[in-house]
Amino acid sequence: MTKEDIKKVVLDIISEIAPDEDLSNVQPGVRLREQLDLDSMDFLDIVMELRKKHGIEVPEEDYQQLASLDSCADYLTPKFTGVGA
């Protein structure tokens, strides 16, 4: 899976968690919380969906790695490769 694919995976998850957010113009290098109305409970849901849909585990101490789409892609790429996705 490419980094672009992974960003798409994360955006799809956010659109499910927060259907009222406008995701058409999310800047990949900017923290998600600065652009969208997301709180710590929403980030927990991103983590839970990654586990449910893709079998990927994100330990609590790594939640900060999910701050922006770019950092999500960097952090998750080896994990997606690891599960052979």
Next chain:
Amino acid sequence: MDVSEGGNLYDTIVIGCGMAGLAAGIRLAMFGQRVMILEKHNAPGGLNSFYFQGGRKFDVGLHAVTNFVEGGRGTPLGTLLRQLRLPWDAFKLCPQIGSRIAFPGMDLRFNNSIETLESEVARVFPKDIDAFRKLRKVILEHDALNLESKVQSAREIVGRIIQNPLLQDMLFCPLMYYGSARERDMDFDQFATLWKAIFEEGFARPLEGVRVIIRALLERYRSLGGTRRMKCGVKRILAKNETAHGVELETGEVLEAKQVISTAGWAETKLLCGSQRTDPDILENTGSLSFGETISFLDTKPAELGCGETIIFFNDSDQFHYGKAENPFDLRSGVICFPNNYDYGRSGDLPEGILRVTGIASYDHWTRFNADSYEAQKRNWFPRIIKSAIRFLPGIDWETIEKRTVYQDMFTPRTIEKFTSHLGGAVYGAPRKAKDGRTELSNVFLAGTDQGFLGIVGAMLSGISIANKHVLMSGR
């Protein structure tokens, strides 16, 4: 999950099918857990349930859903709808018309816009308006949802900011009535939570009452594969080496689970784990505040009788007394609710007028009466309660209410204990809360009233927070 074999094995058993239990169940089922909710009664909803009588629908508990905002993000209501993945209109909430705090010769009106209350305080207490604004700032900056915070006296904190004892009492009155399990005082976290829920956000109600909310939760839970059993009381929580492995039902059947979330209450859960009702910690942490309520169905709308307000919190004394009742009913203060007076708009209208009067009642008195004298006492107190309340409704008299009443009912602390299983009929549960939800058993967690978030929205957030923190985040 690894207990998918069927039979009586679950990831999580939730005790209680009220708002907190359903919300916790939804969160866990959403992420693939096998969840079983067990409810002692035949109706879901817990403290906020409903019943039918005389061809009419009654709400239990609910006067108003607090925390109402229209589409506001970052609010408790917004958070819980998003966490449960329910749409904004899932609960069909309609805003209140307007409410009032009524003390002798003095009224403070408020509605779903804090500016109304602020201008009322400026009008009635001009010398104290700066202190009021300062208190408001302190509350808005306070993180009341922190699960790890310590108990602080709200009376002390508010008293340091607002010197006028009358204004203090008027502000405490609605907040205490809508959630304090403590006599005379509140934990500051709870004070701040209720302030935001009632004054900053506001009241709303679905036209058809609390059943609309319960139905939305049940449907969501069912669609995620969650299971429940009604009329299914738990006899005890089974544990070995301080770890629970399941529950034994009153029928003797055993259900196994990796963890248990109990919404039964702090003391009530301890009893399920083997404590005795006479144990000192159980006695000491059983709530002593119970309530009674009269419900009158009228052949006319309250507005036609000159009563256009939604909720009136009243007190007739120099000081507001919020504590255990010494008589069957404490007539000095109470809450009047007209469920008709919400802005239902195109949703329709309630078919009849409804007047509800709620007040502090004595559990000891109402549980001591035998069956005959219990009914006689209800008949005796019913008119006294309404007469006490209508002192704060100018232009209406007892004869009119009596003449226009087509049906009536009343509940007492005895009714509350029977249907909620809360010891002492204590609606708001134990005075000392377990905010982090932990118990003496490593995998039994408390949610709901005795975890300490308040109101219907608070109860649902409690279920969500405890499921998130102790089950989902810890990867159980």
